[in-house]
Amino acid sequence: MMTTDSQLITIDNQNLVFHLHNQQISYLFRVIPEIGQLEQLYFGPAIQTPIDYHHLIVRDLRPADNQLTGDYTSSLEHIQQEYPCFGTTDFRQGAYAIKYPDGDYISEFKYQKFEITPGYLNLGELPHARYHDETATTLTITLQDAYSPLQILLHYTISQENAIIIRSTTFRNLDTTTSYHLQRALSFSLDLPDANYDLLHLHGAWAKEMQIERRHLMTGRMAIDSDRGASSHQHNPFLALARPDSTETQGLVYGATLLYSGNFLGQVEVDNYDVTRISLGISPTQFDWLLQPQSKFQTPEAILTCSQAGLTGMSQAFQTFFREHVIDQRWVDQPKPILINNWEATYFDFDEAKLLKLAQQAKALDLDLFVLDDGWFGHRDSDNGSLGNWSVDNHKLPAGLPHLANEINKLGLKFGLWFEPEMISLDTPLAAEHPEWIIGHPAKRRSHGRNQYVLDFSNPAAVTAIYNQMAKILHSTPIDYVKWDMNRYISEAFSNYLTAEQQGEFYHRYIMGVYHLYHRLLAEFPELLIESCAGGGGRFDGGMLYYASQGWASDDTDAIERLKIQYGASLLYPLQSIGAHVSAVPNHQVGRLTPLSTRAAVAVFGTFGYELDLTKLPAADLTIIKAQIQFAKRVQPLIQKGQFYRLKSPFTSNTPAWEVYDAFTKNGLIGYYQVLSPANPDYQRLVLRGLDPKQKYQLSEIDINHNSIISTVEVFGDELQNIGIILNKDYTNKAAEYWQRPQPYDFASRLFQLKPTE
Ligand code: GLA
Numbered sequence: 001m002m003t004t005d006s007q008l009i010t011i012d013n014q015n016l017v018f019h020l021h022n023q024q025i026s027y028l029f030r031v032i033p034e035i036g037q038l039e040q041l042y043f044g045p046a047i048q049t050p051i052d053y054h055h056l057i058v059r060d061l062r063p064a065d066n067q068l069t070g071d072y073t074s075s076l077e078h079i080q081q082e083y084p085c086f087g088t089t090d091f092r093q094g095a096y097a098i099k100y101p102d103g104d105y106i107s108e109f110k111y112q113k114f115e116i117t118p119g120y121l122n123l124g125e126l127p128h129a130r131y132h133d134e135t136a137t138t139l140t141i142t143l144q145d146a147y148s149p150l151q152i153l154l155h156y157t158i159s160q161e162n163a164i165i166i167r168s169t170t171f172r173n174l175d176t177t178t179s180y181h182l183q184r185a186l187s188f189s190l191d192l193p194d195a196n197y198d199l200l201h202l203h204g205a206w207a208k209e210m211q212i213e214r215r216h217l218m219t220g221r222m223a224i225d226s227d228r229g230a231s232s233h234q235h236n237p238f239l240a241l242a243r244p245d246s247t248e249t250q251g252l253v254y255g256a257t258l259l260y261s262g263n264f265l266g267q268v269e270v271d272n273y274d275v276t277r278i279s280l281g282i283s284p285t286q287f288d289w290l291l292q293p294q295s296k297f298q299t300p301e302a303i304l305t306c307s308q309a310g311l312t313g314m315s316q317a318f319q320t321f322f323r324e325h326v327i328d329q330r331w332v333d334q335p336k337p338i339l340i341n342n343w344e345a346t347y348f349d350f351d352e353a354k355l356l357k358l359a360q361q362a363k364a365l366d367l368d369l370f371v372l373d374d375g376w377f378g379h380r381d382s383d384n385g386s387l388g389n390w391s392v393d394n395h396k397l398p399a400g401l402p403h404l405a406n407e408i409n410k411l412g413l414k415f416g417l418w419f420e421p422e423m424i425s426l427d428t429p430l431a432a433e434h435p436e437w438i439i440g441h442p443a444k445r446r447s448h449g450r451n452q453y454v455l456d457f458s459n460p461a462a463v464t465a466i467y468n469q470m471a472k473i474l475h476s477t478p479i480d481y482v483k484w485d486m487n488r489y490i491s492e493a494f495s496n497y498l499t500a501e502q503q504g505e506f507y508h509r510y511i512m513g514v515y516h517l518y519h520r521l522l523a524e525f526p527e528l529l530i531e532s533c534a535g536g537g538g539r540f541d542g543g544m545l546y547y548a549s550q551g552w553a554s555d556d557t558d559a560i561e562r563l564k565i566q567y568g569a570s571l572l573y574p575l576q577s578i579g580a581h582v583s584a585v586p587n588h589q590v591g592r593l594t595p596l597s598t599r600a601a602v603a604v605f606g607t608f609g610y611e612l613d614l615t616k617l618p619a620a621d622l623t624i625i626k627a628q629i630q631f632a633k634r635v636q637p638l639i640q641k642g643q644f645y646r647l648k649s650p651f652t653s654n655t656p657a658w659e660v661y662d663a664f665t666k667n668g669l670i671g672y673y674q675v676l677s678p679a680n681p682d683y684q685r686l687v688l689r690g691l692d693p694k695q696k697y698q699l700s701e702i703d704i705n706h707n708s709i710i711s712t713v714e715v716f717g718d719e720l721q722n723i724g725i726i727l728n729k730d731y732t733n734k735a736a737e738y739w740q741r742p743q744p745y746d747f748a749s750r751l752f753q754l755k756p757t758e
Contacts, residue, residue: 009116016114058193112151126298127542129326150174161320163317164303168300173294189277202236211568239255240254253307253313255304264282289504345613345614349381450487458505458509480527518548531551566606583599593747658670672750673750701752
């Protein structure tokens, strides 16, 4: 067998069989010689390159179906494909659809060549895997259409270090005169040979994002999507297929996500022979890209993983990938500033004196960054106006923003500012000067959301105008951090900038405009830390993480609700990207009273901060908060670099728990929470994971409110992984009378830290 062998890609040159492999995964496909189509052979846990591949080909005689050649086995309906097209003997949903000048959709893309290039693909401003990885290798397969000068380029990237395959597709029009309509262009499609899977995904709504749902597949289609102009609160661009017997810790799980923040479709289709087609990419709803002569269209990258170590294996592969190849490296190792945000402290009601009082208190407690949220611009005393008028409100801040920022800097705090760059209110000069920059058809109904409208970011002039306003402020004011919000979705989509024929390009061009603004701001202000937000977690995705290294996970700041939200987000996103704050009680979203210790013990497993009026708290609470901040600073390196283990789910347990462990430093942090307090409780123990079995550790229970140790025991790793931490131990208190015991309470939490014993 003649082979082309890069370290990670083995190709049988005669038979055109391609095997991408590393120590963890294998991905195998071939060219069908008779028809030039690509056939999927295997994706799963690593196998050696097969000696022969013929036995991997699945065929049966199916005379009743449409066939490509003269036999009964060539129907694409029954072939597991790599990048299928609907209607060409395959009646399942395709990965792409091209409308030809005659109005037909009949394509015939055949294998032409392959190419292997080192490294990841550089997709410009479209988020993509990045940073040097000397083992990363990309295989590109070129398919040539038989009926036009169109080409499809399928890209596959694999590297040594992680169980990840990156897939994306480029459509190229080599014609010099003719345009084609690309009406469906998913990032990938994959046919798996059986249907014995559960579909697992994250759904939600405002203030209840990232809820995990798991259902067995059925024959037919199950889909998640967003056609809202952002990836949305409703469905995260992520889906997993898990064997029904797979659990958090073991069993086969496939995961897929997108480096993209706009409309998307994730779909699983089970056909009548139990083949499962999974696909993910830009939503085809109202998508119609005019592929002009000599132009190309690049899909977002889809990130695929496969693990036999259950959901944990999948999550750790995604989290490591995001940390090492998506998030800006400057923010991966560097400690994130611990912030105070004034939103839930003041809402729109503030002036400079009030803000400085809050900042002084924040500094006294050793916080790092003061974030001024919504309400500092135009005449914004409510959410009813001024968006797009990014000039300071002289009534609230008569001395101006630079003055406020300087005063805050003088206190020893960094200064951060809220923007909602994509939005426009009708009462602004910008709306009066450029009504054509507002998304909507001039002669038709246009709805508002939170009293506001959306700027047409598919129009570069609108993006530049917002860039100029923001850059002016960022140049004149010392700003270290920007919170970039996006508080409504796009409906009645219409761009006055695009031609009638190009309206189907609007949603993608819009999000590319958003990325362009991020790109320009970061090029001009490279030190800026940006936190993305969309009414909480309405645009929390891999595309945003490329530009904004942290995202505000939810407007629901209640610690108990946050257990689910942060747990759900951890299915794929690293803790260091999940914004989590301690807020006031009664909680502003649900009215719940939770202990200050629990609020911090939940938020510390994210990008930590405070969002409450520190000036109104009793002295005892301030002392506690100061200790909590010291603790958070101490454990921050662990939160940033450690692996996350979900121990008990808040979706199914009254006592959820999780663990972060850094195998290099052998430090760990474990959070255990009790939602409701039962009378006469059961015995509880917490079995830890990922430790070094032979290692002797100091296991200490932590009092986060005093940044102190309650008790310490010396234990071996194997003890903790097999016996666990025993949580009922009132035997130590032999003298105690049941009736004199400390009162139990709802919403309690306990924290444990692990350190290696020298
Ligand atoms: C959104 C954000 C909040 C806050 C408000 C301000 O809801 O998610 O954190 O910034 O907007 O209007």
